[in-house]
Amino acid sequence: MRPGSAVRWRRGRAGRWRRAVCAALVAGAVVVPLSGAAHRANAAEASRRAAAHGDRHRAAADRALAGPGRRLLAFDGRGAGLATEVLGDLAHAGRVAVLVPGSDTGLDTYGRFRAAALALHRQLAARAPAGTGTAVVAWLGYETPGTVSTSVATTGRAEAAAPKLRALVADLRRITAPGTGVALLCHSYGSVVCARAAEGLDVDDIALLGSPGTGTGTAAGLRTGARIWAARGGGDWVEHVPHLSAGLFGTTVGFGTDPVSPDFGARVFDAGDGGHSDYFDPGSRSLTNLVRIALGETSEVTHD
16 A cells, blocks of 8 residues: 555544544434434324323323423333333433332323422432432333232233343443442332342342332342342331232242341331332432432431
């Protein structure tokens, strides 16, 4: 190769490398907004279809998700419905909390689930150290069981949901900066989902709230490097759920050891006197401790 040709080749190669880097940075910056716009469009269409079928409640729920200020990572209007929504700026967050809901959560009841996510995000943003961005992911990414159903007492829905939760965490790790702290806050049957997904999962903390059990006898049995937390409010009816587990017709009925018992081995924290749906109530001891966990302030968490 002649000297002049070599110089031009090196310059061309350097230019292509710079363009590739710029393209990757631009793609990373726009992929979430663009996908969010598409999901909002799907939610708007779902709202129109629900209205056409006379389902005003569902139409209103879908229409709210289609709002221009909403940041959706996923939306599926079929059946009870699925949605994944982000509060805050994932790309610049130093701390991310993922809410995993329990039974009877769908698009018809999504407003209640989102209210919990909003309360958490407000407290995270208020308490986070200066310069630390925060985000909350409200993950209605699986078909939750009904409270009054046979599926709520088995691991079937959780086993189907676990790969989806693992995929979400992998996506978050691709979007967020290296070293970002990620906490899973898992309510009721959602704690069974988190337990099924826990092995080797790249998260820092897993909190089990109002859990009927995990299907695993001990925290160590979850096979994760994450810190395992557990709490139950003083007025939570789940205290009276029998902590049994047995195989029946190819599935597991019941979820075994109580996560707040010493035998399980979790870090049990104070959740106050609230009921089963009160863990994210503004001003509650449970929300205060969940914020501390999500921010990595583990020494500040208060215990029973």
